Amino acid sequence: MARNQSRNGGGKRYPRSARVGETLREIIAEDLVRFDDERLAFVTVTGIDVDPELNRAIVFFDSLAGEDGDEEIIEALAEYRIRLQSSVAKQIRAKKTPILEFKPDMAIRSAERIDEILRADRERHGKS
Template identity: 75%
Template sequence: MAPNRSRGAGRSSGHRYPRSARVGETLREIIADELVRIDDEHLEFVTITKIDVDNELNRAIVYFDSLAGPDGDAEIVEALDRHRHRLQSSINRQIRAKKTPVLQFRPDDVIRSAERIDDILRADRATHPAADD
C-alpha cells in the first residue's frame, strides 16, 4: 500500500513567511557581518536595517541607517557601491544559490521618519507637560 501523502507534500510549506523575506533576512545577516570586516571609515557606524528581495531573487534593495544621518547618505552609498563585489562574493559563498541578487543601497527613510516623529513628540512634551490629574 502506498503511503498517504497530503496535498503539497514535498514542498516547503512549513514556512510562515515568503521565501524572499527569508532570503532578505539571511542577506541582512551576511552583509552586516561582512561590513564589520571591511575597513572603511564611511561604513563604521552603518546598520543594515532591512533588505527587500524581489520574488525572482534578481535584485535586493539594501536599506541602511547610520549615525551620520542624512548628511552622510551619499558617501555611504558610494562606499557600499565600492564594496559591492566583496559583499556579493560573501553572499555567494554563504548561501550557495544558483544566483545571488544584485544589491542596490538606499537609506532607510522609515527609520528616519520614526526618529523625526519621536523628536517632535519629545519636544512637544518638553514645552507642554501633561497635567497630572
C-alpha cells in the same frame, strides 16, 4: 504534508524572499564589520527587500551620520558591492545572487522625526 503548510502543523509559510533577505542582512552586516573603512564605521543594515525572482535586493541602512552621511556611505557600499555579492554567493544556496542596491532606511528616519516632534511637544506642554 500539504505543500503550503509548515512542519509545525499549519499556517502560512515564511516567504522565500523574506528568508533570503534575512540571510543576506546577516551576511552583509558581518562583512561590513570586517571592512576597514571609516565611512562604514557606524552603518547598520536595517533590512533587505529581495524581489521574488531573487534578481535584485535593496539593502536599507542607517547610520549615526544621518542624512548628511548618506552620499558618502552609498559611495563606499557601491565600491564594496561586488565583494559583498561574492560573499553572499559563497554563503547561500541559490541558483543566482541578487544584484545589491543600497538606500537609506527612510522609515527609521521618519520614526525618529516623529519621536523628536512628540518629545518637543511634551516638553512644551510640560513647561507651560
